[in-house]
Amino acid sequence: MATLPQISEEDIQKLDETLREFNASADATVSLIIDKGGFLITHQGDSEEFDLTTIAALASGAFMANQTIAGLVSETTFNSTYQQGENQSLFVTNVDDHCLLVVIFKSDTGVGVVKYYAATAIKRIARQLKIAKKRAPDESLDLSMLNVADTQYFFRKKEKEPGGKKRP
Amino acid sequence: MAIINQATKELQVKIVYYGPAMGGKTTNLVQVHDHVQTAAGNKGKLVSLATSSDRTLFFDFLPIEAMTIRGFKTKFQLYTVPGQVIYNTTRQLVLRGVDGIVFVADSQFEKMPENVESFQNLMDNLQSLKLNLHDIPYVLQYNKRDLPNVAPMEYMEFLLNNREVQVPSFSATAHRCEGVFETLNMITRLLLHKFINQSVPQYA
Numbered sequence: 001m002a003t004l005p006q007i008s009e010e011d012i013q014k015l016d017e018t019l020r021e022f023n024a025s026a027d028a029t030v031s032l033i034i035d036k037g038g039f040l041i042t043h044q045g046d047s048e049e050f051d052l053t054t055i056a057a058l059a060s061g062a063f064m065a066n067q068t069i070a071g072l073v074s075e076t077t078f079n080s081t082y083q084q085g086e087n088q089s090l091f092v093t094n095v096d097d098h099c100l101l102v103v104i105f106k107s108d109t110g111v112g113v114v115k116y117y118a119a120t121a122i123k124r125i126a127r128q129l130k131i132a133k134k135r136a137p138d139e140s141l142d143l144s145m146l147n148v149a150d151t152q153y154f155f156r157k158k159e160k161e162p163g164g165k166k167r168p
Numbered sequence: 169m170a171i172i173n174q175a176t177k178e179l180q181v182k183i184v185y186y187g188p189a190m191g192g193k194t195t196n197l198v199q200v201h202d203h204v205q206t207a208a209g210n211k212g213k214l215v216s217l218a219t220s221s222d223r224t225l226f227f228d229f230l231p232i233e234a235m236t237i238r239g240f241k242t243k244f245q246l247y248t249v250p251g252q253v254i255y256n257t258t259r260q261l262v263l264r265g266v267d268g269i270v271f272v273a274d275s276q277f278e279k280m281p282e283n284v285e286s287f288q289n290l291m292d293n294l295q296s297l298k299l300n301l302h303d304i305p306y307v308l309q310y311n312k313r314d315l316p317n318v319a320p321m322e323y324m325e326f327l328l329n330n331r332e333v334q335v336p337s338f339s340a341t342a343h344r345c346e347g348v349f350e351t352l353n354m355i356t357r358l359l360l361h362k363f364i365n366q367s368v369p370q371y372a
Binding site: 036037040042054057068158 | 173231245258266356
């Protein structure tokens with residue numbers, strides 16, 4: 001297993017700045033940088049109405065499924081997916097080997113604009129992630145103070161609720 | 169690969185429940201979702217991408233926020249894979265970025281060949297992702313112990329836990345939530361041990 005990657009505050013600031021500029025230029029509602037394993041790295045925009053953790057997990061799964069289909073049809077340029085909706089649309093594009101950019105935008109915004117500005121944004125994101133990796137490729141978080149004996153009760157079961165609902 | 173975000177002070181970890189079809193992987197997640205004690209808002213929705221007959225098609229996904237470790241919020245993302253043989257490509261996709269694995273075996277005697285095949289499939293899929301089972305914390309759960317035709321635990325240990333390093337294993341009846349939290353807490357413990365050992369190599 002690879003050691004834990006470090007994303008510094010400076011990295012996040014730079015990534016957020018890129019996303020903010022991108023949102024303003026492309027008129028995006030919210031944009032996310034996610035890991036291909038489904039983790040949300042950072043996001044910018046009006047996200048209150050969205051469950052971004054779940055969106056990240058599903059978007060990465062859907063994108064990776066498309067990549068696999070691309071492989072099956074010997075196609076190497078399935079670098080993005082676009083889902084048009086009535087109110088909101090979704091655009092997902094590849095950033096580098098590890099990350100994706102997910103954009104949620106109003107459907108009356110043209111996807112062409114989103115794609116155009118995304119091309120610049122992903123270059124900036126990829127550059128910043130490269131800097132982060134170069135800065136400390138093997139550095140990891142020091143969790144040495146943690147008493148792991150306590151993790152036996154990391155997740156606790158709720159006390160039985162009298163008359164609680166039962167699953168079929 | 170877990171993600172540490174220094175800016176938001178978050179540690180995100182991915183645990184995948186693997187095993188043969190109809191072994192109880194989704195049931196484990198449902199029970200965790202229904203019974204886990206968390207502060208308000210720390211438990212996400214359980215998302216199931218399932219067929220009309222409730223068989224997992226892509227994956228189930230449950231995000232949970234657990235205790236804070238040295239100021240870092242720990243976010244666990246629990247996934248299941250579809251157990252049916254035909255969905256192997258999907259299993260490979262879900263394994264991407266995995267930090268810890270729970271192998272859910274079906275204890276019924278007639279399911280032993282499927283358990284062994286699924287375990288072999290896990291190793292093959294990890295290999296295709298350039299990962300090795302020896303480098304990833306994992307635990308075994310022998311589920312459905314309430315059924316009459318179950319194989320003895322010793323036999324299941326012989327079949328599935330017979331490697332150089334034996335891993336923790338648990339008997340479970342997931343639909344009654346027995347053994348579910350014991351399994352989850354153990355994989356959490358192994359994961360954090362692993363991180364600590366990586367973090368402070370001078371003490372390793």
